[in-house]
Amino acid sequence: MTKRKHERLYQELLxxxxxxQFGGTSYRQETAQLALVLSHDVKVPESLCNRVEARNFVGSLAKELSEDRVEDVAKMLSMAARRAYTNPESAFSIDMKVRLEEKRKRFKSRGIRAKS
Structure with a gap:
């Protein structure tokens, strides 16, 4: 594993x-902390983009966790890996950027915060 690739995943998890810390439940905070700790042991961080691979990785390292917690940590790792290793928003086409902005405005007008 190259240090630079691992750093991208680590920064996304941070x-x-x-x-x-500013709005998550204590359960989600613990999940984020577990994902951050487990990320140090991953050999190929891009493999975590696949949810099944992430679940297998978490399940093999953290056998004491419940199935629900394993699933939640795997989901967090998978989503962080996708954000870290897929094209950033700046690489979107102009059409996609326009649609994304329209979606954000639509959610904002309803008082809903859009993640994307």
Missing amino acids: REQDRM
Whole structure:
């Protein structure tokens, strides 16, 4: 594993943990912390983009966790890996950027915060 690739995943998980500090439940905060700790042991961070691979990775390292917790940590790792290793929003086509902005405005007008 290259250090740079692991750093991208680690930074994304740090951002997720920061987001959980200001509005996440204690369960989600613990999930973010577990994902951050387990990310140190991953050999190929891009493999976590696949949810099944992420679930297998978490299940093999954290046998003491409940199935629900394993699923939640795997989901957090998978989503962080996708954000870290897929094209950033700046690489979207102009059409996609326009549709994304329209979606954000629509959600904002309803008082709903859009993640995308």
